[in-house]
Amino acid sequence: MAISTAAPGQQARRRRGNRNKRSEAVAGFLFITPWLVGFAVFTVISMTWSLILSFQDYDLARGQGTPVGLANYELLLDDPRVMKSLRNTFIFAAMSVPLEIAVALGLALLLNGVKRGSGFFRTVFYLPKMTPAVATAAVFLLLLNGNNGAINQFLRLFGIQGPQWLTDPFWMKPSIVLMGLWSVGGGMVILLAALQAVPKDLYEAAAVDGANKVQQFFRITLALISPTLFFLVIVNTIAALQVFDQAYLLFYRDVSSSVPDEALFYGVYLYQLAFQRFNFGQAAAMAWLLFGIIMVITVIQIRVGNKLVYYEGGPR
Known part of the structure; x- marks a missing residue:
């Protein structure tokens, strides 16, 4: 009987531990979300756009670029x-x-x-x-x-x-x-x-x-x-x-x-x-x-x- 009652208790503790880990992961992700958004907008997107611009002759007045290769x-x-x-x-x-x-x-x-x-x-x-x-x-x-x-x-x-x-x-x-x-x-x-x-x-x-x-x-x-x-x-x-x-x-x-x-x-x-x-x-x-x-x-x-x-x- 002791063995049969211990197993469900261990499973319950394991499930609670998993829920706590998921909650901590979600909380951590929420805390770093502002940084992730800033990194994506001001770094990743900006770098990608500048790489595209480096292969273009960009006209600021028209807001258009002409591909010029290298x-x-x-x-x-x-x-x-x-x-x-x-x-x-x-x-x-x-x-x-x-x-x-x-x-x-x-x-x-x-x-x-x-x-x-x-x-x-x-x-x-x-x-x-x-x-x-x-x-x-x-x-x-x-x-x-x-x-x-x-x-x-x-x-x-x-x-x-x-x-x-x-x-x-x-x-x-x-x-x-x-x-x-x-x-x-x-x-x-x-x-x-x-x-x-x-x-x-x-x-x-x-x-x-x-x-x-x-x-x-x-x-x-x-x-x-x-x-x-x-x-x-x-x-x-x-x-x-x-x-x-x-x-x-x-x-x-x-x-x-x-x-x-x-x-x-x-x-x-x-x-x-x-x-x-x-x-x-x-x-x-x-x-x-x-x-x-x-x-x-x-x-x-x-x-x-x-x-x-x-x-x-x-x-x-």
Whole structure:
């Protein structure tokens, strides 16, 4: 009798468990529905439409496109400004990504050693990340003013004549890199979490073996946070290759003024083609060319990074 009564009870519990799982699945789906709708409308549909546009000569006035095959992509290869903007973007990425990660890591190391008030300092360093790009650009237009900007005034205290950050072609890319350092708080928070996850007993064991702080940093800290550094390299590289707002707000806010080609970035030239020349087909082709370039660079980074990054479960 005990066996016959236990089986129906187990079945009832199993049915209740299945109902609970279905209810949780439905609730989870409902919670992410707004994101799914936004992703479908603003990402999937937009990307699909831009891919179609890249093979058309689109007339904005008529709202119609004429198929042109690969002509838009061929025009990109013949346009010297495309190659110039791509070169500028690569140089900017090579300058900004290592520097931003280094500054973020330095701030994370400082905060990791703070015992009291660490939450306050984390908030202070992260707040600039929340500043709108327009407000940040307005601040840096004042800071980087070559005549009476705060940065050049500070350099004059040491007898150094600061450059014309916003007009000298040589200093245009460094000025955008400096502006990018304003928002390293996001990477700092991620690296701080990685630093705090490093087991303290490893440092104690290394100290017993005679390792100094520098050796501990390179042999233990960097090794164990290397997956996080690898993630930031990929994310920051993708963001740097899509740079637009910093360059546009610093150099192209006045459409009547001429800007040297040293400040022409890929995203800026794409914007000019689409919304100033209304050449949407070629602009869409530029966007998809950048998408392909980012995909290739990311694959290379993953292939190389997996050989250099330390994973607790072994190599991947």
